[in-house]
Amino acid sequence: xxxxxxxxxxxxxxxxxxxxxxxxxxxxxxxxxxxxxxxxxxxxxxxxxxxxxxxxxxxxxxxxxxxxxxxxxxxxxxxxxxxxxxxxxxxxxxxxxxxxxxxxxxxxxxxxxxxxxxxxxxxxxxxxxxxxxxxxxxxxxxxxx
Amino acid sequence: xxxxxxxxxxxxxxxxxxxxxxxxxxxxxxxxxxxxxxxxxxxxxxxxxxxxxxxxxxxxxxxxxxxxxxxxxxxxxxxxxxxxxxxxxxxxxxxxxxxxxxxxxxxxxxxxxxxxxxxxxxxxxxxxxxxxxxxxxxxxxxxxx
Amino acid sequence: xxxxxxxxxxxxxxxxxxxxxxxxxxxxxxxxxxxxxxxxxxxxxxxxxxxxxxxxxxxxxxxxxxxxxxxxxxxxxxxxxxxxxxxxxxxxxxxxxxxxxxxxxxxxxxxxxxxxxxxxxxxxxxxxxxxxxxxxxxxxxxxxx
Numbered sequence: 486x487x488x489x490x491x492x493x494x495x496x497x498x499x500x501x502x503x504x505x506x507x508x509x510x511x512x513x514x515x516x517x518x519x520x521x522x523x524x525x526x527x528x529x530x531x532x533x534x535x536x537x538x539x540x541x542x543x544x545x546x547x548x549x550x551x552x553x554x555x556x557x558x559x560x561x562x563x564x565x566x567x568x569x570x571x572x573x574x575x576x577x578x579x580x581x582x583x584x585x586x587x588x589x590x591x592x593x594x595x596x597x598x599x600x601x602x603x604x605x606x607x608x609x610x611x612x613x614x615x616x617x618x619x620x621x622x623x624x625x626x627x628x629x630x
Numbered sequence: 631x632x633x634x635x636x637x638x639x640x641x642x643x644x645x646x647x648x649x650x651x652x653x654x655x656x657x658x659x660x661x662x663x664x665x666x667x668x669x670x671x672x673x674x675x676x677x678x679x680x681x682x683x684x685x686x687x688x689x690x691x692x693x694x695x696x697x698x699x700x701x702x703x704x705x706x707x708x709x710x711x712x713x714x715x716x717x718x719x720x721x722x723x724x725x726x727x728x729x730x731x732x733x734x735x736x737x738x739x740x741x742x743x744x745x746x747x748x749x750x751x752x753x754x755x756x757x758x759x760x761x762x763x764x765x766x767x768x769x770x771x772x773x774x775x
Numbered sequence: 776x777x778x779x780x781x782x783x784x785x786x787x788x789x790x791x792x793x794x795x796x797x798x799x800x801x802x803x804x805x806x807x808x809x810x811x812x813x814x815x816x817x818x819x820x821x822x823x824x825x826x827x828x829x830x831x832x833x834x835x836x837x838x839x840x841x842x843x844x845x846x847x848x849x850x851x852x853x854x855x856x857x858x859x860x861x862x863x864x865x866x867x868x869x870x871x872x873x874x875x876x877x878x879x880x881x882x883x884x885x886x887x888x889x890x891x892x893x894x895x896x897x898x899x900x901x902x903x904x905x906x907x908x909x910x911x912x913x914x915x916x917x918x919x920x
Contacts, residue, residue, distance in 0.1 A: 489634065492637065493633055493634075493637060496637055496640060496641075500709060503707045503708065503709045504709055506707055507707055507709060507721065555772065555773065557723060557748050557772060557773060558707075559704070559706045559707065559723055559725060559748075560706050560707050561706055582725075582748050582773050582775070584773055591745075591773075591774035592774065593675075593676050593747055593749075593771035593774060594747065594748070594749065594771040594772045594773045594774045595772075595773060595774070596773075596774055597748065597773040597774060597775045599775070601775075
């Protein structure tokens with residue numbers, strides 16, 4: 486694999502990482518589930534050993550979550566390691582701001598919960614017939630403000 | 631458009647997004663205004679329908695703001711969608727830390743305001759004779775800590 | 776230098792910036808020191824004029840720090856300027872969350888200190904026989920919450 490191909494894989498996987506959180510926060514769980522490979526697996530950082538599998542399973546797991554929160558997952562420190570032309574791994578930090586859906590209005594936006602969570606996501610990526618996808622994602626919460 | 635060209639557009643637009651906030655926080659409004667196309671338009675996330683147009687108009691709008699704040703706009707989750715060889719769109723999150731210019735000294739730096747704003751920027755980009763530029767930018771505040 | 780080469784340099788340096796903080800937070804100081812050129816220099820943002828030099832010197836300086844803190848450096852706004860085929864410069868923001876190693880457990884993770892630091896890193900990069908490395912890094916703390 487040449488440098489150019491490696492760069493394209495890094496960018497494709499970086500994009501998946503950012504899209505995951507954008508779709509999650511927008512509650513676009515259908516689009517989120519399509520970021521995963523057909524047999525992809527996902528575990529929440531708050532329950533990191535408990536994987537759900539397959540796009541339908543991941544979609545159902547997200548739809549089953551309480552719908553009473555506004556979230557913004559601030560993604561940073563993305564590093565992608567290209568393993569070969571069909572596999573890559575990645576890590577990033579996520580800082581989670583939350584509010585109840587009926588949060589009181591602030592001067593701008595609504596008032597967030599006072600506590601934020603700072604954690605990590607760990608991803609395996611795979612090249613599929615439909616481009617790079619997330620093969621497996623889990624995470625870990627490190628700090629709470 | 632091949633993958634290589636698409637990658638270059640993604641990186642050029644990502645750079646514009648980061649530079650916008652670096653220049654804004656450094657109060658280098660001349661450089662900030664040059665990130666926009668000659669007929670570019672900008673609206674603040676706190677007043678997202680109220681666009682100013684043209685580099686001179688954008689420069690004047692930034693210079694007219696109160697000069698009594700230190701700001702740092704933490705930019706994350708940048709996703710760029712390449713439309714064609716001359717157009718792209720982007721979204722990102724911004725977490726805004728602020729302090730008055732006469733803030734009390736902390737052990738390191740100065741004491742920030744207790745409240746931060748978490749919002750989103752939405753950008754249209756355009757290829758010009760002088761490289762990729764911001765054609766239109768607005769935003770929205772989502773949460774306030 | 777063509778656009779493709781410039782892009783590869785930007786990505787290689789962006790990777791160094793993110794790895795620096797991942798290795799620092801993971802207390803993998805051996806790996807951190809290898810991100811620097813053999814004659815690389817580093818100064819902490821809290822003491823930005825006080826440089827240590829060489830990989831062994833940088834390793835020793837990190838090992839000598841108090842080992843009683845959990846840290847997460849949230850890196851954002853990375854902008855890399857390619858100077859030529861062998862030199863580049865970069866800037867980024869860093870938001871530092873900390874906790875004592877014996878911090879009280881939270882519902883998830885452990886309780887962070889109430890104060891965070893928001894600062895900047897400034898980097899010079901150099902192409903070596905072993906790829907791009909950090910030639911010089913310093914920084915500055917801007918705000919403390």
